[in-house]
Amino acid sequence: MAKFGRVSILSFLLVLRIMNSDSAETWPFDQPRNCATLTMRQILDGSEPILLVAHDADDHVWQFIGTSDASVIDGRIVCLQEIVKLDPTVLDVADLPPGWQAIREEVGGEWTRRQCPEDLDE
Numbered sequence: 001m002a003k004f005g006r007v008s009i010l011s012f013l014l015v016l017r018i019m020n021s022d023s024a025e026t027w028p029f030d031q032p033r034n035c036a037t038l039t040m041r042q043i044l045d046g047s048e049p050i051l052l053v054a055h056d057a058d059d060h061v062w063q064f065i066g067t068s069d070a071s072v073i074d075g076r077i078v079c080l081q082e083i084v085k086l087d088p089t090v091l092d093v094a095d096l097p098p099g100w101q102a103i104r105e106e107v108g109g110e111w112t113r114r115q116c117p118e119d120l121d122e
Contacts, residue, residue: 028094031062033081039064041074049107050087054116057099
């Protein structure tokens with residue numbers, strides 16, 4: 001079961017505010033709510049938490065990865081708003097620039113930001 005802390009509750013309240021608002025100004029991501037994102041079956045079925053968020057430099061796609069190695073067979077496409085509903089703490093990294101990723105050890109843990117390894121060579 002996920003651990004809930006003060007940050008998680010505040011993130012959840014922010015999600016409720018965003019979901020109940022018609023204003024596009026309150027949406028913190030650089031992509032719209034219905035933007036297609038990449039994730040894993042394990043995230044959607046609740047068997048794994050989101051521990052890595054990547055914002056691709058080339059196409060600005062958002063990726064939400066769990067503890068397993070990401071594989072094509074487990075890949076899923078969902079809209080960004082659905083990811084936020086599953087885990088409101090991803091709002092904490094909504095300002096992640098393209099070409100960067102954020103990782104954490106556990107749900108509720110602090111996000112560590114870094115440039116995506118494949119983008120360091122460019």
